Amino acid sequence: MHSGEICGRDFATGRPLRVTWAGGVITDVYDDDTESCNWLAPTLLNGYGGVDFQRNDQLTEAHLLSAARQLRRDGCGRFFFTLITDDWQKLMARVRVTRALRDAHPELRAAMAGWHIEGPFLSPEVGFKGAHNPAVMRDATAADLHELRAVTGRDPVLLTLAPERVGSLEIIRLATSLGIVVSLGHTNASADTIRAAVAAGARGFTHLGNGIPQQLDRHDNILWRVFDTPGIMPSLIPDTHHVSPLLFRHMHRALPAERIYYTTDAMSAAGAPPGRYTIGSIELEVGTDQIVRQPGKPNFAGSALRPVDGIKGAAEMLGKKWQEVWPHFSLRPAELMGLRNTIAPGEPADFCIVQQDDAGRLVEARMPASAA
Numbered sequence: 001m002h003s004g005e006i007c008g009r010d011f012a013t014g015r016p017l018r019v020t021w022a023g024g025v026i027t028d029v030y031d032d033d034t035e036s037c038n039w040l041a042p043t044l045l046n047g048y049g050g051v052d053f054q055r056n057d058q059l060t061e062a063h064l065l066s067a068a069r070q071l072r073r074d075g076c077g078r079f080f081f082t083l084i085t086d087d088w089q090k091l092m093a094r095v096r097v098t099r100a101l102r103d104a105h106p107e108l109r110a111a112m113a114g115w116h117i118e119g120p121f122l123s124p125e126v127g128f129k130g131a132h133n134p135a136v137m138r139d140a141t142a143a144d145l146h147e148l149r150a151v152t153g154r155d156p157v158l159l160t161l162a163p164e165r166v167g168s169l170e171i172i173r174l175a176t177s178l179g180i181v182v183s184l185g186h187t188n189a190s191a192d193t194i195r196a197a198v199a200a201g202a203r204g205f206t207h208l209g210n211g212i213p214q215q216l217d218r219h220d221n222i223l224w225r226v227f228d229t230p231g232i233m234p235s236l237i238p239d240t241h242h243v244s245p246l247l248f249r250h251m252h253r254a255l256p257a258e259r260i261y262y263t264t265d266a267m268s269a270a271g272a273p274p275g276r277y278t279i280g281s282i283e284l285e286v287g288t289d290q291i292v293r294q295p296g297k298p299n300f301a302g303s304a305l306r307p308v309d310g311i312k313g314a315a316e317m318l319g320k321k322w323q324e325v326w327p328h329f330s331l332r333p334a335e336l337m338g339l340r341n342t343i344a345p346g347e348p349a350d351f352c353i354v355q356q357d358d359a360g361r362l363v364e365a366r367m368p369a370s371a372a
């Protein structure tokens with residue numbers, strides 16, 4: 001259904017609203033006192049990759065539509081197609097193929113907001129490399145960035161890199177001038193290098209608290225360095241496992257709220273049942289706890305978390321209402337990537353209709369199309 005209307009309370013103010021839409025676009029938003037148990041909130045926005053995405057020599061429109069619809073069913077109306085460390089030419093070829101599929105389908109054009117390229121310009125150090133293959137990691141060149149910009153056109157692009165790699169500051173400056181948002185990650189850069197990277201234009205830090213060793217120096221480690229760097233915007237995986245509830249709470253005390261956003265990590269099909277999968281050349285296993293691991297290894301290699309479950313996890317860990325943490329998974333990532341994400345006339349009708357229980361806990365989030 002591409003048109004309809006719904007009443008609900010604005011998630012931020014509690015104000016009762018009526019929203020109408022047609023042709024997938026919001027046509028009107030106005031005050032309406034009709035009794036409703038719905039809440040209305042901007043769409044969740046997530047990075048999303050997975051088995052079929054990384055191995056996408058056979059990637060089809062059907063794969064992408066199935067991913068987009070699965071995300072949409074759970075309140076995530078837009079996602080960043082995510083690819084991790086691989087041979088650069090292979091990565092660029094995958095983006096090219098995927099972008100052509102996206103451009104050919106209106107539903108995919110609405111859902112696929114941009115691209116997240118995580119690697120191969122990362123730290124190969126044990127503990128920092130995570131599940132990425134160090135054999136294909138390398139320093140970035142200016143030609144790489146121009147190619148990335150060319151294959152993605154004017155789309156929003158997030159590039160995760162480790163700033164201790166040779167030539168990174170110039171790469172960050174060039175990326176920024178090309179409109180590519182640089183996020184630091186899988187890095188063991190010094191405090192000075194991280195500050196220099198931010199001064200050069202780096203803005204994010206990818207899944208802070210993960211892509212780091214189990215044991216850290218108590219005086220100086222990547223967490224302390226990020227906490228001590230003004231202006232950097234980390235993403236956190238709010239599944240209660242990737243970042244322990246203790247550390248999660250400390251992160252929210254150490255960083256201003258407007259500088260934290262959430263992600264579920266790039267790896268697997270969210271909601272994928274427990275089992276073994278192959279991502280690129282990596283064997284992975286989804287556990288009953290929705291965590292992705294490399295078989296036989298204790299490290300986390302990603303999560304199968306749905307964004308809406310991340311909202312529940314964050315609210316629970318912080319002892320806050322879902323309405324208070326919702327911006328971290330909707331407005332904040334949109335700000336980082338320069339996207340609008342508001343419920344207003346002329347905007348896409350991809351907002352969330354949220355149900356809560358009598359205790360005010362989030363039960364489910366859906367989108368207008370599935371509600372109509």
Ligand SMILES: [Zn+2]
Pocket residue numbers: 118130186206207211
């Ligand atoms: Zn990662």
